[in-house]
Amino acid sequence: MTFGQRFARAVTVTVVRVPPLWRVLRRPLTRNFDRMAPQWDALRVDARRLAAIDAALEAVDPAPARVLDLGTGSGAVARRAAGRWPGAAVTGADVSTGMIAEATRLADSPNQHYEVADASALPFADGSFDLVTMNNMIPFFDEVARVTAPGGNVAIAYGLGERTPIYVPLDRVRASLEQRGFVHVANFEVNGGLSLLARKRS
Numbered sequence: 283m284t285f286g287q288r289f290a291r292a293v294t295v296t297v298v299r300v301p302p303l304w305r306v307l308r309r310p311l312t313r314n315f316d317r318m319a320p321q322w323d324a325l326r327v328d329a330r331r332l333a334a335i336d337a338a339l340e341a342v343d344p345a346p347a348r349v350l351d352l353g354t355g356s357g358a359v360a361r362r363a364a365g366r367w368p369g370a371a372v373t374g375a376d377v378s379t380g381m382i383a384e385a386t387r388l389a390d391s392p393n394q395h396y397e398v399a400d401a402s403a404l405p406f407a408d409g410s411f412d413l414v415t416m417n418n419m420i421p422f423f424d425e426v427a428r429v430t431a432p433g434g435n436v437a438i439a440y441g442l443g444e445r446t447p448i449y450v451p452l453d454r455v456r457a458s459l460e461q462r463g464f465v466h467v468a469n470f471e472v473n474g475g476l477s478l479l480a481r482k483r484s
């Protein structure tokens with residue numbers, strides 16, 4: 283792993299254990315992603331890295347009307363969700379203004395919208411989304427649970443499995459979601475990537 287990737291892993295491990303520490307780590311991590319934003323889509327987004335999140339999206343039932351892609355980066359997963367469910371309103375949120383500029387530039391359908399937002403304190407009302415997705419993103423479980431509608435789904439994936447710089451073991455993800463009223467639906471392992479789908483109790 284590069285220095286930046288090791289830093290992202292250290293931030294992930296720290297913040298999942300002690301979420302308030304995000305306040306001090308947010309600035310350097312965001313700066314890091316702002317720097318990478320112009321090249322992100324070309325260098326870090328490909329079908330292999332997206333296979334695990336695709337598997338989880340394939341299993342989402344029923345089709346969502348409102349989708350939130352957290353840590354959207356250049357918007358790859360938001361674009362996939364918007365293409366898969368053309369009737370859905372898809373929001374991509376990221377703390378990096380550079381990434382949001384890229385995602386907005388690359389948007390390929392009118393049902394996508396991108397905005398700068400911090401996943402630790404989201405500017406959305408409780409239960410605003412039928413599906414929340416996160417690909418290679420640090421999960422802030424309290425906020426994920428708050429903005430997911432009853433009966434809605436959460437899909438979380440790590441495209442390179444345990445080698446993904448931003449990685450949380452799926453048993454930890456599962457336990458954290460179950461503590462917050464979610465039921466585990468399935469785990470997926472595709473092309474070395476790992477993902478999990480869970481549904482919030484109605």
Ligand SMILES: C[S@@+](CC[C@H](N)C(=O)[O-])C[C@H]1O[C@@H](n2cnc3c(N)ncnc32)[C@H](O)[C@@H]1O
Binds near residue numbers: 326353354358399401
């Ligand atoms: C490894 S990149 C993944 C980007 C995209 N999901 C993908 O698969 O290409 C992680 C992204 O999460 C964003 N991020 C990290 N912490 C965040 C937070 N608290 N709120 C919103 N976005 C965050 C970063 O700015 C970065 O764009």
